[in-house]
Amino acid sequence: RDGRRLPPSPPGLPLLGHLPLLGPLPHRALRAMAATHGPVMLLRLGRVPTVVVSSAAAAQEVMKTRDLAFASRPRVRMAERLLYGRDMAFAPYGERWRQARRVAVLHLLSHRRVLSFRRVREQEAAAMVDRVRRGASSGGGAVNLNAVLISYTNGIISRAAFGGDDRSFGLDGGEKLAKVFAEFEELLGTVTMGEFVPWLGWVDTLTGLDARTARMAEEMDALVERVVADHRRRRRRRGVRREADAEGDDDHRDFVDVLLDVNEAEEQTGGGGGVLFDDVAIKAMVLVMFAAATDTTYTALVWAMAELVNHTHEMRRVQDEVRSAVGDGDHAVVTEDHIDELRYLKCVIKETLRLHAPLPLLLPRETTEDAELLGYHVPARTRVIVNAWAIARDPAAWERPEEFVLERWFAAGDDRKTGDDDYMFAQDFRLVPFGAGRRGCPGVGFALPSMELALANLLYHFDWELPAGGASKLDMDELNGLSVRLKATLNLVAKQWSR
Numbered sequence: 001r002d003g004r005r006l007p008p009s010p011p012g013l014p015l016l017g018h019l020p021l022l023g024p025l026p027h028r029a030l031r032a033m034a035a036t037h038g039p040v041m042l043l044r045l046g047r048v049p050t051v052v053v054s055s056a057a058a059a060q061e062v063m064k065t066r067d068l069a070f071a072s073r074p075r076v077r078m079a080e081r082l083l084y085g086r087d088m089a090f091a092p093y094g095e096r097w098r099q100a101r102r103v104a105v106l107h108l109l110s111h112r113r114v115l116s117f118r119r120v121r122e123q124e125a126a127a128m129v130d131r132v133r134r135g136a137s138s139g140g141g142a143v144n145l146n147a148v149l150i151s152y153t154n155g156i157i158s159r160a161a162f163g164g165d166d167r168s169f170g171l172d173g174g175e176k177l178a179k180v181f182a183e184f185e186e187l188l189g190t191v192t193m194g195e196f197v198p199w200l201g202w203v204d205t206l207t208g209l210d211a212r213t214a215r216m217a218e219e220m221d222a223l224v225e226r227v228v229a230d231h232r233r234r235r236r237r238r239g240v241r242r243e244a245d246a247e248g249d250d251d252h253r254d255f256v257d258v259l260l261d262v263n264e265a266e267e268q269t270g271g272g273g274g275v276l277f278d279d280v281a282i283k284a285m286v287l288v289m290f291a292a293a294t295d296t297t298y299t300a301l302v303w304a305m306a307e308l309v310n311h312t313h314e315m316r317r318v319q320d321e322v323r324s325a326v327g328d329g330d331h332a333v334v335t336e337d338h339i340d341e342l343r344y345l346k347c348v349i350k351e352t353l354r355l356h357a358p359l360p361l362l363l364p365r366e367t368t369e370d371a372e373l374l375g376y377h378v379p380a381r382t383r384v385i386v387n388a389w390a391i392a393r394d395p396a397a398w399e400r401p402e403e404f405v406l407e408r409w410f411a412a413g414d415d416r417k418t419g420d421d422d423y424m425f426a427q428d429f430r431l432v433p434f435g436a437g438r439r440g441c442p443g444v445g446f447a448l449p450s451m452e453l454a455l456a457n458l459l460y461h462f463d464w465e466l467p468a469g470g471a472s473k474l475d476m477d478e479l480n481g482l483s484v485r486l487k488a489t490l491n492l493v494a495k496q497w498s499r
């Protein structure tokens, strides 16, 4: 009536709205709907009005031009229950989120801090190579790369977050710990019925989801409490807190150490913006880092290896690149010093993230105020989903969008260059696997060296192929969870590279 146009909306069902149309792989269903209804659609998921964005131009408005209006997050019940309702990734826009984001960006994920974990990454990469070797010799050559890569990513983040002395944290061995974290992440990725359709909330109780969640929240809380208490004890034993601004190599503080330093500093100064970074904030921060880092990084690595094993010519080119950069001495080791030279490998990561963003719909946003989007009116408190997966395969923006083509990243005429050296995704809204703007992923700098080093090691030390007697190509079907991953288990034959 006031002349403001809402985005177009396909027909939905009474009560459930468009929820049943999403199916098991919502990013695919939403792309199909957008093909008919356009790059900005209005859906109703149960009772939740939701705008879906499916073009680079619309994504740029959400994450850059009008970033502030789209900078909040909707309430996610699982996050509230598992992360104390205090974590930064699912926090509404406001002072608490700003404080947590500042702490994360300045103290946990700064370039210097990420560099300080270089040894951790290199040790975990060496352990991963050993694991592949052992797996290959005991399993007739075939290795379960899922297990290997979960262990690698878990190893890095748990040592970065909790420190390296006791990786089992009172749980009998690393395996149990990995299981607990796997279930934690599975639950965090579960959408509760009650969130969208309140009158169906009883389903979550009936299926046992509520009880499982309560148990997991308790178990995780006990674990993180123990870790924080251990750190406090050690600090007391040392008598002084470590210098918060220790330089370079001397600074081996893990996330908990750093957060305790922030907490102590804030207690002395009264905190920024009137919000104190307290114990609950510390626990929520550690857990959300874990959740945000492991599943995404591991999923992307599995996709990268899956694409390479289906594109043997490309795999050979990356292997040649890594092997010539590292050399073939008897004790050759792939380190982070080699990574800068590996331009082809970086293209593999870019192309993998283009085709297989681990979070194809990013994390949901919510409007903080009435906003405009490509000329449509979007009311305050509308949920907003960016279909990064559809945008990255949009035939209007990409040539051969469905194919794994590394050449698209080369600068014209020189196949040693990647066009831009870094992963400057946020400048190009056709590719936004990490989101962008105020709520964009602050962990890119942490994720990329872990991914690069893992791939470089796997491709340097081994030749990879599908098990004999099976299909000639790997089935690239997807499975939805906290992230969207390869449905098949990645069992590949690893042959030690002989010089």
Ligand code: HEM
Residues within 6 Å of the ligand: 063, 088, 089, 090, 091, 101, 104, 109, 288, 289, 292, 293, 294, 296, 297, 300, 357, 358, 359, 362, 363, 364, 433, 434, 435, 436, 437, 438, 439, 440, 441, 442, 443, 444, 446, 447
């Ligand atoms: C391949 C790896 C990763 C991918 C694909 C990824 C992707 C994303 C995406 C899509 C978002 C939402 C962005 C938005 O709304 O615009 C996000 C947020 C976030 N990511 Fe990542 N991420 C990865 C690794 C990491 C790592 C390693 C960490 C930390 C160590 C991390 C920490 C976070 C946090 C804390 C947020 C919430 C930011 C906020 O709401 O302010 N991520 N990530």
